[in-house]
Amino acid sequence: xxxxxxxxxxxxxxxxxxxxxxxxxxxxxxxxxxxxxxxxxxxxxxxxxxxxxxxxxxxxxxxxxxxxxxxxxxxxxxxxxxxxxxxxxxxxxxxxxxxxxxxxxxxxxxxxxxxxxxxxxxxxxxxxxxxxxxxxxxxxxxxxxxxxxxxxxxxxxxxxxxxxxxxxxxxxxxxxxxxxxxxxxxxxxxxxxxxxxxxxxxxxxxxxxxxxxxxxxxxxxxxxxxxxxxxxxxxxxxxxxxxxxxxxxxxxxxxxxxxxxxxxxxxxxxxxxxxxxxxxxxxxxxxxxxxxxxxxxxxxxxxxxxxxxxxxxxxxxxxxxxxxxxxxxxxxxxxxxxxxxxxxxxxxxxxxxxxxxxxxxxxxxxxxxxxxxxxxxxxxxxxxxxxxxxxxxxxxxxxxxxxxxxxxxxxxxxxxxxxxxxxxxxxxxxxxxxxxxxxxxxxxxxxxx
Numbered sequence: 001x002x003x004x005x006x007x008x009x010x011x012x013x014x015x016x017x018x019x020x021x022x023x024x025x026x027x028x029x030x031x032x033x034x035x036x037x038x039x040x041x042x043x044x045x046x047x048x049x050x051x052x053x054x055x056x057x058x059x060x061x062x063x064x065x066x067x068x069x070x071x072x073x074x075x076x077x078x079x080x081x082x083x084x085x086x087x088x089x090x091x092x093x094x095x096x097x098x099x100x101x102x103x104x105x106x107x108x109x110x111x112x113x114x115x116x117x118x119x120x121x122x123x124x125x126x127x128x129x130x131x132x133x134x135x136x137x138x139x140x141x142x143x144x145x146x147x148x149x150x151x152x153x154x155x156x157x158x159x160x161x162x163x164x165x166x167x168x169x170x171x172x173x174x175x176x177x178x179x180x181x182x183x184x185x186x187x188x189x190x191x192x193x194x195x196x197x198x199x200x201x202x203x204x205x206x207x208x209x210x211x212x213x214x215x216x217x218x219x220x221x222x223x224x225x226x227x228x229x230x231x232x233x234x235x236x237x238x239x240x241x242x243x244x245x246x247x248x249x250x251x252x253x254x255x256x257x258x259x260x261x262x263x264x265x266x267x268x269x270x271x272x273x274x275x276x277x278x279x280x281x282x283x284x285x286x287x288x289x290x291x292x293x294x295x296x297x298x299x300x301x302x303x304x305x306x307x308x309x310x311x312x313x314x315x316x317x318x319x320x321x322x323x324x325x326x327x328x329x330x331x332x333x334x335x336x337x338x339x340x341x342x343x344x345x346x347x348x349x350x351x352x353x354x355x356x357x358x359x360x361x362x363x364x365x366x367x368x369x370x371x372x373x374x375x376x377x378x379x380x381x382x383x384x385x386x387x388x389x390x391x392x393x394x395x396x397x398x399x400x401x402x403x404x405x406x407x408x409x410x411x412x413x414x415x416x417x418x419x420x421x422x423x424x425x426x427x428x429x430x431x432x433x434x435x436x437x438x439x440x441x442x443x444x445x446x447x448x449x
Contacts, residue, residue, distance in 0.1 A: 001030050001031065001051050001052060001117055001120060001121040002030075002031045002033075002049060002050050002051040002052070003025055003030050003031065003032050003033075003050065003051070003052050003053075003054065003117060004032075004033050004034075004035065004046060004047065004049065004050035004052070004053045004054075005018045005021060005022055005025075005032060005033070005034045005035075005053075005054050005055075005056065005147075006018070006034075006035050006036075006037065006042065006053065006054070006055045006056065006066075006069055007034070007035070007036040007037070007038065007055075007056045007062070008036075008037050008038060008055070008056070008057075008061075008062045008065035008066050008069060009038050009059070009061045009062040009065055010036075010038070010056070010058060010059075010062065010168075011059070011155070011168070011218070011445060011447060012038075012154055012155030012443070012444070012445025012447070013154055013155060013166065013167075013168035013216065013218065013445075014036070014145065014148050014149065014150075014151050014153075014154050014167070014168065015034075015036050015038075015056060015148065016143055016168055016169065016170060016218070017056040017058045017086055018034045018036065018056050018147075018148065019034070019143030019144050019145045019147065019148055020110065020140065020141070020143045020144075021054070021056075021085070021109065021110055021113050022034055022143070022144040022147050023140075023141035023142060023143050023144040024110050024113070024114055024139075024140075024141055025113070025114065025117065026144055027141055028114055028117070028118070030117060030121075032144070032147065033046065033049070033050070033147065034144075034147040034148055036148060036149055037065070037069060039149050039153045039154065040149055042069065042072070044076045047072070047073055047076040047077050047080070048076065048077055050077070050080055051080065051081075051120070052080060052081045052082075052083070052116075052117060052120055053070075053073050053077075053080055053081070053082045053083070054082075054083040054084075054085055054113060055069060055070060055082065055083070055084050055085070055101075056085060056086050057084050057085065057086040057087070057088045057089050058086040058087050058088065059086075059087065059088060060088060060091075060183075060351060060353065060376060060377075061447070062086070062088065063084075063088040063089075063091055063092070063376060064375075064376060066084060067092075067096075067100060070082055070084070070096075070100035070101060071100060074099075074100060081102045081103070081116075081120055082100065082101045082102055082103075083101060083102065083103040083104065083105060083113065083116060084096065084100075084101045084103075084104045084105070085104070085105040085106075085109040085112075085113060086105075086106065086109065087106060087107075087183055087184070087187055088106075088183065088353070088376075089104040089105055089106040089109075090104060090106045090131060090133065090186075090187070090354070090355060091183075091353045091354050091355065091376055092354060092373060092376055093131045093354075095373060097130045097131060098130075102130065103116055103130055103131075103132075104130065104131050104132070105132050105134055106132070106133045106134070106187045107133045107134045107135050107173075107174075107187050107188065108134045108135055108136055108137070108138045108173065108193055109134055110138040110139070110140065111134065111136060111138050111139075112132060112134045133187055135188065135191055135193075137193060138193070140195050140196060140199050141199070142199055142202040142203055142206070143203050143206075145203075145206055145207070145210070150210060150211070151165050151166065151167055151207065151210055151211060151212055152165055152211060154166065154445075155443050155444045155445035156214075156443070156444050157214045157216075157244070157246070157269065157441060157442070157443055157444075158441065158442050158443070158444060159244070159269065159441045160439055160441075163444070164213040164214045164244070165210075165211045165212050165213055165214070166212060166213075166214045166215070166216055166443070167203075167204065167207025167208070167210070167212035167214070167215050167216070168215070168216040168217075168218045169200055169203050169204055169207070169215060169216070169217060169218065170195060170200075170217070170218050170219050171194070171195050171197070171200050171217060171219055171222065171225070171228060171229060171232050172192055172193065172194050172195060172219045172220075172221075172222070172224055172225050172228070173188075173192070173193040173195070173219075173220075174187075174188035174191050174192045174193050174220070174224075175188060175190070175192065175220045175221055175224060176190055176191075176192050176221075176224050177190070177221070177224075177250065177289065178190055178287060178357065179274075179286055179287050179288055179289070180285070180286050180287045180356070180357040180358045180361060181286050181314070181350060181351075181352075181356065181357075181358055182220075182357075183353060183355070183356070184220055185357055186353075186355035186356060186357065187355075192224050192225060194225055194228055197228065197231055197232050197235070200232050201232065201235050201236070201239070204236055204239075204240070204243075205239070208240055208243065212243075213242070213243060213244065214243065214244045214245060214246070214269070215236065215243055215244075215245040215246075216245070216246050216247075216443075217229075217232075217245065217246070217247040217248070218248070219247070219248065220248065221248060221249050221250055221253065222247035222248060222249050223247075223249040223250075223253040223254075223257055223260075224253075226253075226257050226260060229247075230260060230263065230264070233245070233263075233264060234263075237266065237267060241267075243267060244267045244268070244269050245267055245268055245269070246268065246269050246270050246271065246272065246310075246441075246443075247268070247271055247272070248271070248272040248273070249271060249272075249273060250273060250274065250288075250289065250290070251273055251274075251275065251288075251289075251290035251294050251295055251298045252289045252290050252294065254271065254273060254298040254301060254302065254309075255290075255294060255297060255298060255301065258301060261301070261302065261305040261307065262305060264305075264307075265305040265306055265307055268307050269307075269308065269441040270307065270308040270309065270310045270340075270440075270441050270442075271302060271307060271308075271309050271310070272309075272310045272311075272312060273298065273309055273310075273311055273312070274288070274311070274312045274314075275295050275311035275312065275313055276288060276312075276313060276314045276315075277313070277314065277315060277317070277320070277324060277328065278292045278295075278324065278327040278328050278330075278331045279292075279319070279320070279321065279324050279327070280292055281319065282317055282319050282320070282324075285317075285319060285361070285363050286317075286358075287357075292331070295311070295331070296331075296335060299335045299337070308340055308440055308441060309337075309340060310340050310341070310342075310440075310442065311337065311340065311341060311345075312345055312348075313328060313341070313345040313346060313348060314348045314349075314350055315328055315346060315347075315348060315391075316347075316348065316349040316350060316382070316387060316388075316391045317350045317382075318350070318363075318364065318366075318367035318380050318381065318382055318383055319363070319383055320382060320383075320384065320387045321383075321384060321387070322384050322386055322387060322390075322422070322423070323423055324387075325346070325387075325390060325394075325419045325422070325423070326419055326420075326422075326423035326427055328346070329346075329416060329419055329427055330427065333427075333431045338409070338412060338431060338432045339409070339432065339439070339440035339442075340440050340442075341412070342408065342442070342446035343397070343398045343401060343408055343411040343412050343415055343446075344398040344402070344446050344447070345446070346394050346398070346412075346415050346419075347391060347394040347395040347397075347398045347415075349391055349395075350380070351376075351377045352364070352368075352377050352378040352380060353376055353377055353378075354371070354376075354378075356378075359378065364380070367380045367381050367382070367383065368380055369381065386422075390418070390419070390422050393418050393422075394415050394418060394419075397411060397414045397415050397418060398411060398415070401414070402446075409432055412430075412432070413430045413432075416430045417430070
C-alpha cells in the first residue's frame with residue numbers, strides 16, 4: 001500500500017518519528033514516502049499518490065502544525081485515510097477524529113500503524129477503536145533515514161563558534177516519573193519502553209556516515225534506564241571516539257547517578273535539565289522531584305566533571321509571584337548560566353493540554369478557564385495579574401531578538417532590564433558583556449517542546 005508519512009516539527013532535528021515507522025512499513029512490504037514540512041514543501045501530487053497518510057505529532061508544536069497539514073490533505077484527497085500518531089495524538093482527539101483524522105495513536109505507535117495499514121490494504125473493517133493508547137513492547141527497525149532530507153538542513157550544535165551537524169536518536173520512550181505538567185504521564189503513566197541497543201548503535205552509525213559529528217539523545221530522560229544508557233554511550237565512544245553528544249535528564253537523576261558522570265563525561269558537551277522555576281512551592285505543585293538547592297548542586301556536580309548544564313525554564317504558571325522572575329535571573333547569574341540559557345526560555349508559559357495531570361489537582365482549579373481548541377490548551381489566569389504583563393514583555397523581547405538574529409546575550413540583557421524594572425531594580429548590572437556568549441555549547445534550535 002502507498003503510505004505517505006509526514007513530519008511537521010521535531011525540535012529542529014531530522015524526524016526520527018517518521019524514519020522509524022517508515023522502516024517498519026517498508027519491512028512489511030508497503031511503498032513509503034516521507035515529507036518533513038519543516039524543511040521541504042508538500043505538494044499536491046504527493047498527497048494524491050498516497051493511499052493513506054500518517055502525520056507524526058510527538059509534541060505540542062507539531063500537533064498545531066499538523067492540524068493545518070491534515071486540513072490540506074482532506075482538501076486535496078478527501079477519501080484518503082489519515083492517522084495522527086505520537087505523544088500528542090490524543091490531544092484534541094474528540095474534535096480531530098471524523099474530521100481531520102480517521103485514527104489517532106499515542107504511545108508505542110509502530111505496531112498499531114502496521115495493523116491500520118494492513119487492514120486498509122485488505123479492505124477489511126479497521127480493527128480497534130479510532131482513538132488508542134498503545135503501550136505494548138514494539139519491535140524496532142533501524143530508522144529509514146534515507147527517505148528524509150539530509151541532516152545538513154537541520155539544527156546544529158555550536159561549539160566555540162564552530163557549527164557541527166547533529167543526529168538525534170532515542171534509546172527509550174516514555175518516562176518512569178509523573179511530573180504533573182508533562183504530557184508523558186497522561187500516555188505512559190510511569191512506563192518505560194527501551195529501544196534495542198543494537199538498533200540505536202546502527203542508527204548512530206548511519207547518522208555519522210551522513211555527516212553527523214554530534215549526537216543528541218532525545219529521550220525524555222536518558223537516565224531513566226542508566227545501565228542501558230551507559231552501554232550505548234560506551235559503544236558509541238568505542239566506534240566513534242571523536243563524536244560529541246548531549247542528553248536530557250532530571251535534576252534528581254543528575255544527583256542520584258553521580259557515580260556515572262566520570263564515565264559519561266568524555267564527549268558530553270551539555271545536559272539539558274528541566275529546572276522550571278526557583279520557587280520550591282511551585283516545584284512541589286508540579287511534582288518535579290527536586291528543590292532549588294538540588295538545582296544548584298546539579299550545576300556544580302556536572303561542572304566538576306567538565307559538563308555544562310542547559311536548564312530549561314517554565315517561569316509562568318498560575319502561581320508565579322511577581323518576584324519569581326527576578327529570583328530565576330539571580331539564580332542564573334549566581335551560577336554563571338547566562339550563556340547556557342536560550343532567552344526564549346524566560347518567557348515560557350505553562351501549557352495545560354487535555355489529559356494533563358494538573359487538571360485533577362486542587363491547586364489548579366481556581367485558575368482554570370475554558371479549553372482553547374486553537375491553542376490546544378486549557379486557559380488559565382495568573383494569581384498575580386501583573387505577571388501576565390511581564391510574560392508578554394519578555395515574549396516580545398525574545399521574538400524580536402530571534403527575528404533580528406541578535407546575539408542571544410543582547411536579547412538576554414534586554415530581558416534582564418525588563419525584569420529589573422518590574423522587580424524594583426534589585427538585580428543590579430547585567431553580568432555578561434554584550435557580544436559574549438561565554439563560549440558555552442548550544443543548539444541552533446532553542447525550542448524544547
